[in-house]
């Protein structure tokens with residue numbers, strides 16, 4: 140069953156065409172990787188899906204509902220949210236408070252608090268719930284961001300480089316979490332430059348290049364695709380990261 144459909148999405152920033160006629164669909168329960176070189180349009184795609192950026196053309200449908208013109212909080216309440224590549228927490232507030240605010244989308248304060256604690260537990264941060272968010276390390280802040288997204292109770296969760304700057308053990312932890320979320324029925328789209336992680340967790344991968352959909356296939360199809368190797372995987376930086 141299709142849960143998310145993007146049709147003909149285009150977005151221009153001044154003279155720069157950040158997305159060009161991007162069309163794809165995602166089945167419920169799938170884990171879909173989104174890869175491509177820096178500046179390819181991955182974050183813009185996620186922002187467009189959740190209503191933070193308006194497309195110049197095209198449409199997004201979530202669970203059969205057209206999202207055109209809806210604000211991000213409305214899209215979140217319908218079940219789709221994204222994490223931010225540049226995590227911005229309320230540094231002066233506690234970790235719990237940072238996550239709790241997301242829970243207010245569906246709950247009163249007390250229920251949001253208990254939901255937030257569950258989400259923090261799920262990302263392994265329950266022990267620091269009462270600490271100030273500003274005191275956390277960078278990888279911990281990325282996990283708070285993940286907990287915050289989880290606390291909106293998403294059907295479709297978009298993760299934008301949540302594994303950046305994590306060590307291998309922390310990455311395995313997040314990969315386990317992504318799989319367990321899928322087992323709970325969440326559909327995931329994952330932007331990540333760590334190819335090993337992407338190949339490991341994704342059922343399918345879409346590749347963006349200069350805002351265009353370059354390829355859409357299984358991990359095996361993508362690693363063997365000469366177009367993808369030329370545009371992205373053959374790049375020396377990515378070769379090192381693999």
Ligand SMILES: Nc1ncnc2c1ncn2[C@@H]1O[C@H](COP(=O)(O)OP(=O)(O)OP(=O)(O)O)[C@@H](O)[C@H]1O
Nearest residue numbers: 152155157175176177178179180181182183184224
């Ligand atoms: N709000 C904006 N205003 C102007 N240009 C933008 C804006 N957002 C993105 N861009 C440009 O659009 C292009 C796509 O950017 P985007 O952030 O989507 O790339 P990305 O694939 O996420 O890259 P990275 O891997 O570095 O995160 C880039 O050239 C970027 O500079």
Ligand SMILES: [Mg+2]
Nearest residue numbers: 181182183224
């Ligand atoms: Mg990005």
